[in-house]
Amino acid sequence: xxxxxxxxxxxxxxxxxxxxxxxxxxxxxxxxxxxxxxxxxxxxxxxxxxxxxxxxxxxxxxxxxxxxxxxxxxxxxxxxxxxxxxxxxxxxxxxxxxxxxxxxxxxxxxxxxxx
Amino acid sequence: xxxxxxxxxxxxxxxxxxxxxxxxxxxxxxxxxxxxxxxxxxxxxxxxxxxxxxxxxxxxxxxxxxxxxxxxxxxxxxxxxxxxxxxxxxxxxxxxxxxxxxxxxxxxxx
Numbered sequence: 001x002x003x004x005x006x007x008x009x010x011x012x013x014x015x016x017x018x019x020x021x022x023x024x025x026x027x028x029x030x031x032x033x034x035x036x037x038x039x040x041x042x043x044x045x046x047x048x049x050x051x052x053x054x055x056x057x058x059x060x061x062x063x064x065x066x067x068x069x070x071x072x073x074x075x076x077x078x079x080x081x082x083x084x085x086x087x088x089x090x091x092x093x094x095x096x097x098x099x100x101x102x103x104x105x106x107x108x109x110x111x112x113x114x115x
Numbered sequence: 116x117x118x119x120x121x122x123x124x125x126x127x128x129x130x131x132x133x134x135x136x137x138x139x140x141x142x143x144x145x146x147x148x149x150x151x152x153x154x155x156x157x158x159x160x161x162x163x164x165x166x167x168x169x170x171x172x173x174x175x176x177x178x179x180x181x182x183x184x185x186x187x188x189x190x191x192x193x194x195x196x197x198x199x200x201x202x203x204x205x206x207x208x209x210x211x212x213x214x215x216x217x218x219x220x221x222x223x224x225x
Contacts, residue, residue, distance in 0.1 A: 033212065033213075035215075040217070041217050042121075042204065042215035042216050042217040042218060043206075043213070043215035044215075045212045045213065048211055050211065056211060056212070059212070091158060091159070093158075093159075105158075106151075106159040107158050108156065108157055108158045109158060
């Protein structure tokens with residue numbers, strides 16, 4: 001597609017429920033990133049995928065968070081047993097490669113509210 | 116761990132003013148530094164990218180400088196316009212991820 005597409009754009013869920021967030025990167029972009037942005041704060045790195053290499057999961061805040069990506073296609077971020085502190089905007093970005101700063105395109109994000 | 120700080124957190128100026136946004140980072144071993152703009156409800160738009168070997172980059176009314184040794188970058192906006200109102204984010208990159216500051220929320224009044 002023309003840009004990075006994220007769905008849903010908004011999600012309200014009850015505490016304790018599981019949620020899945022989806023990111024559809026730009027075709028041909030081998031690198032894909034997930035970030036989290038809490039209200040009034042900067043972006044926190046969550047996870048990074050580069051082609052078929054093992055993902056860098058160093059930013060995942062707990063084992064309730066997981067993400068998958070098959071090849072260079074869609075990625076899903078799953079949050080299990082959601083907590084109120086998980087409320088944030090989750091942003092996905094993709095890039096032609098990981099070692100260059102050019103070509104990073106961000107999606108519009110999924111705003112997650114846990115009530 | 117890399118820490119990125121942006122000051123001021125918010126800035127309100129009348130149209131036409133020249134202004135400077137500041138970014139500092141704690142680890143000078145960066146790959147590059149990038150300034151982004153974030154509009155409400157939208158994703159991030161890349162404004163300027165400075166490679167670690169460069170000192171500055173310019174695009175239109177925007178000029179960004181980088182002093183790696185002191186861990187500082189500035190974004191200079193000339194002749195500000197109401198359309199410049201947004202949150203400006205600074206991000207430094209190690210090999211494979213960005214570390215972001217909390218942003219400067221800019222309001223340019225007509």
